[in-house]
Amino acid sequence: MNRDQPVLEVSDLTTQFDTQDGVVHAVNGVSFTLNPGEFLGVVGESGSGKSVTMMSLLKLIPMPPGEIVAGKAVFQDKDLLALKPDELRQVRGGKIGFIFQDPMTSLNPVLTVGRQITESLKIHTMASAKAADARALELLNVVGIPDAKQRLQAYPHELSGGMRQRVMIAVALACSPQVIIADEPTTALDVTIQAQIIEIIKGLREQLGTAVIWITHDLGVIAGLADRVVVMYGGQIVEEAAVRELYGTPEHPYTQGLLHSLPRLDQKGQELVNIKGQPPSMYAPPTGCSFAPRCPYAFDRCIDDLPVLEEIARGHKVACWWDTNNERPRDGR
Amino acid sequence: MKGREMVAEVLGDPGQAPAPEREVLVSVQGLKKHFPIVKGLFRRQVGAVKAVDGVTFDIYRGETLGLVGESGSGKSTIGRVLLQLDHATEGAVTFDGQDLTALSGEQVRKLRPRMQMVFQDPHASLNPRMTVASIIGEPLTEHKAAKSSERDRRIEELLSLVGLDPTHANRYPHEFSGGQRQRIGVARAIALNPDLIVCDEPIAALDVSIQAQVVNLLESLQDVLGLTYLFISHDLSMVRHIADRVAVMYLGRLVELASVDALYEDPKHPYTQALHSAVPVPDPVIEATRRRVILEGDIPSPSNPPPGCVFNTRCPIAQQRCIDEVPEWRECAPDHWVACHFADASM
Numbered sequence: 001m002n003r004d005q006p007v008l009e010v011s012d013l014t015t016q017f018d019t020q021d022g023v024v025h026a027v028n029g030v031s032f033t034l035n036p037g038e039f040l041g042v043v044g045e046s047g048s049g050k051s052v053t054m055m056s057l058l059k060l061i062p063m064p065p066g067e068i069v070a071g072k073a074v075f076q077d078k079d080l081l082a083l084k085p086d087e088l089r090q091v092r093g094g095k096i097g098f099i100f101q102d103p104m105t106s107l108n109p110v111l112t113v114g115r116q117i118t119e120s121l122k123i124h125t126m127a128s129a130k131a132a133d134a135r136a137l138e139l140l141n142v143v144g145i146p147d148a149k150q151r152l153q154a155y156p157h158e159l160s161g162g163m164r165q166r167v168m169i170a171v172a173l174a175c176s177p178q179v180i181i182a183d184e185p186t187t188a189l190d191v192t193i194q195a196q197i198i199e200i201i202k203g204l205r206e207q208l209g210t211a212v213i214w215i216t217h218d219l220g221v222i223a224g225l226a227d228r229v230v231v232m233y234g235g236q237i238v239e240e241a242a243v244r245e246l247y248g249t250p251e252h253p254y255t256q257g258l259l260h261s262l263p264r265l266d267q268k269g270q271e272l273v274n275i276k277g278q279p280p281s282m283y284a285p286p287t288g289c290s291f292a293p294r295c296p297y298a299f300d301r302c303i304d305d306l307p308v309l310e311e312i313a314r315g316h317k318v319a320c321w322w323d324t325n326n327e328r329p330r331d332g333r
Numbered sequence: 334m335k336g337r338e339m340v341a342e343v344l345g346d347p348g349q350a351p352a353p354e355r356e357v358l359v360s361v362q363g364l365k366k367h368f369p370i371v372k373g374l375f376r377r378q379v380g381a382v383k384a385v386d387g388v389t390f391d392i393y394r395g396e397t398l399g400l401v402g403e404s405g406s407g408k409s410t411i412g413r414v415l416l417q418l419d420h421a422t423e424g425a426v427t428f429d430g431q432d433l434t435a436l437s438g439e440q441v442r443k444l445r446p447r448m449q450m451v452f453q454d455p456h457a458s459l460n461p462r463m464t465v466a467s468i469i470g471e472p473l474t475e476h477k478a479a480k481s482s483e484r485d486r487r488i489e490e491l492l493s494l495v496g497l498d499p500t501h502a503n504r505y506p507h508e509f510s511g512g513q514r515q516r517i518g519v520a521r522a523i524a525l526n527p528d529l530i531v532c533d534e535p536i537a538a539l540d541v542s543i544q545a546q547v548v549n550l551l552e553s554l555q556d557v558l559g560l561t562y563l564f565i566s567h568d569l570s571m572v573r574h575i576a577d578r579v580a581v582m583y584l585g586r587l588v589e590l591a592s593v594d595a596l597y598e599d600p601k602h603p604y605t606q607a608l609h610s611a612v613p614v615p616d617p618v619i620e621a622t623r624r625r626v627i628l629e630g631d632i633p634s635p636s637n638p639p640p641g642c643v644f645n646t647r648c649p650i651a652q653q654r655c656i657d658e659v660p661e662w663r664e665c666a667p668d669h670w671v672a673c674h675f676a677d678a679s680m
Contacts, residue, residue, distance in 0.1 A: 045541060191403065192611045266616075275542040278513070
């Protein structure tokens with residue numbers, strides 16, 4: 001594969017949910033690319049649309065009530081959103097692996113660990129039972145599960161949270177996917193266990209060169225992991241930059257606010273500057289900037305006009321009408 | 334700080350804050366809480382979950398004591414036993430000179446107005462069928478703290494104190510967002526002018542941008558009302574921000590207790606050190622050069638804790654002595670308590 005060509009290219013993805021209370025505009029025109037071997041962090045609060053975006057790519061959202069209204073997701077020259085169900089099944093778990101937040105609900109409680117790993121191998125790679133078992137054992141060793149041979153026979157409930165999440169990673173890795181999407185994979189875990197899982201993922205990335213999309217609400221977790229970060233708010237990408245640039249010179253007022261509202265373990269006595277107000281209701285389609293009601297810099301245009309994601313420096317994109325560096329509206333307006 | 338001005342405006346000028354003095358408000362001595370494991374038709378006890386297993390510490394008036402630990406370490410149980418929501422198996426909890434464990438239910442109830450709790454989940458801890466006014470007003474009625482004529486005025490005052498619109502008093506909890514609901518929980522807790530509030534993971538269920546709002550509110554209320562907090566959390570960064578002293582728990586025991594600066598700048602216990610290095614810092618430049626202590630394995634089951642030091646199964650510097658001997662809870666430096674045989678050597 002061409003190294004320069006993105007492995008995944010999503011454009012203008014729009015997902016809605018038709019509920020009793022009205023239409024929830026969960027994802028509103030999201031576009032991003034993922035390069036081969038890249039680690040992309042996706043940050044946002046609950047309801048920002050980060051999970052729905054990624055689930056939509058593989059049509060893992062319940063449809064109905066969910067509906068992918070528009071958009072394209074090109075993966076290996078094919079639009080994932082236009083694939084037939086059986087073609088999509090080849091991609092899911094085969095070429096794109098998924099790690100979910102809660103390993104207790106995403107592993108099948110009545111199947112042994114070994115069976116859950118070999119299942120996808122048998123479906124996607126036509127491996128013989130013997131070869132699949134050997135691969136499963138190898139994978140459990142890779143993710144650092146002690147006594148791997150005995151653990152193949154264990155059921156999920158016999159494992160601790162950290163061990164279960166390792167099994168999830170092994171399942172996702174089973175078919176050597178080009179892309180792994182991890183949806184808050186360490187949120188349900190304690191910090192010392194989270195540190196173990198992060199260490200495993202770091203090691204695997206260097207070994208396998210798989211591209212990873214890591215969804216999280218925790219700006220700390222991906223600071224040391226990601227190459228590039230996109231920040232989501234109100235179902236849109238508001239900022240996208242290389243990791244050091246995003247943390248060092250955040251441009252969007254929301255990103256700035258998030259970073260200032262975080263207490264730091266390595267600093268004392270800092271005051272927390274909170275972002276006033278509440279996250280937006282997703283029932284109304286966005287007309288202006290969805291952050292405008294909470295934004296300290298908001299002016300007329302922010303309320304009337306939806307900001308578009310624009311490249312302001314090489315690889316640094318931001319969707320905001322206000323230029324926080326020069327303290328004036330962008331485009332000189 | 335904006336929150337403080339807002340609170341001061343509602344209450345009038347609080348006047349000069351009293352000079353800080355070290356008056357012990359709560360003293361916990363050798364506290365144990367074991368939950369029995371029962372089996373069979375006759376509910377024979379076959380073991381016990383040692384949720385809290387011999388814990389000693391004081392909380393001083395006006396301070397915030399942070400209590401950190403991973404899930405299952407017993408930190409919430411300490412909070413509940415402290416307020417007598419669960420009864421201690423052994424040990425004493427002294428609140429302002431009175432041993433709560435020796436009091437009758439009615440006597441404890443009389444003390445309740447002075448000790449309150451803010452719960453983790455603002456969705457589960459507010460009755461969905463009660464209006465905000467009745468949620469906040471219930472403690473006032475229950476403890477006959479306000480005449481019905483004053484009650485409404487007090488409810489309005491409380492709502493303004495926590496930064497909610499007093500005209501929303503007749504709404505139901507589901508009409509509020511998570512952060513606002515937590516504010517209602519805080520208003521209920523301060524309704525009776527308590528001395529102590531146990532905050533059990535009060536921000537864990539909230540979004541990052543809302544967490545800072547609630548923490549700033551708790552801090553400004555403390556300044557104005559002179560509250561004492563036991564702040565239970567697994568978020569070490571937030572505890573560093575809010576606490577004056579911090580206690581670290583592991584598997585039902587305290588492993589370290591020190592002032593916030595001492596604990597974060599110079600942690601003595603290997604578990605505290607490992608916890609620190611496990612918490613990611615939101616700064617890629619620092620993350621790139623940080624050295625991590627990765628602990629092996631999982632936290633053992635509290636129904637079958639390891640002998641000796643409970644941390645010995647995961648400790649990077651454990652030796653035979655740690656398996657044979659329970660480390661003593663000792664003061665290794667002034668006001669710096671630690672339970673480790675090798676706390677000084679590990680540095």
